[in-house]
Amino acid sequence: MKLSRILLCVAALLPLPAVAQDLASADAIRTAIVGNTVQGAMVASGGFTEYYAPDGAIRGPDYAGEWSIDGNRMCFGYDGNPASCWAVRLNGQSIVWVGSAGDEGTGTILPGNPNGY
Template sequence: MRYILPLLLLATPGFAADLATGDAIRAALVGNTVTGSMSASGGYAEFYAPDGSIRAADYTGAWAVKGNKMCFTYGQDPEVCWSVAINGSQVTWMSEAGEEGHGKIKPGNPGGW
């Protein structure tokens, strides 16, 4: 039994090593659209414009990269920031509790928003 704890620690995934830096977030997402789903709010499709605005089919918002997180503001709601794991065209939005959503990066603004 004394070896169980060290083995469990070795088997725990290390998400921190997979998280993107602020520069990597900017390079992958700015000027592109992400479509996906969030655990709390469901599906989304958003264009992250270089001017810091978010454009979507039926809403707008603002984005900012702060440190190594991407932060979002929609209407009067408080700002929410997520760590981001990027693997090719796949994005995973992470909080301290774990995965909160995912998406796929599409070049440019195919929705024309």
């Protein structure tokens, strides 16, 4: 009985995994990303540069899509396909897209729409 209480106390003191601890809120995502460009790469699909317009439009070099925020996740839809959603970890101008497999992409937030998309 005493050992189980000690183990419970130790477990309560252990830090949560970083993924669960530092995910951005919906407000933090909006503040950091909306009206700005993210340049980065996803593990599954490679490099990208996208501007996230305040009206919900995504503009890339030769494509477009739509973004939204669902809970504390940012969602992306392209070519009429259902949106996929990602949790977000922010650190200054750096961003990590967090999916069911963990960190699935990274990027840098650039102010505004420097590429004119």
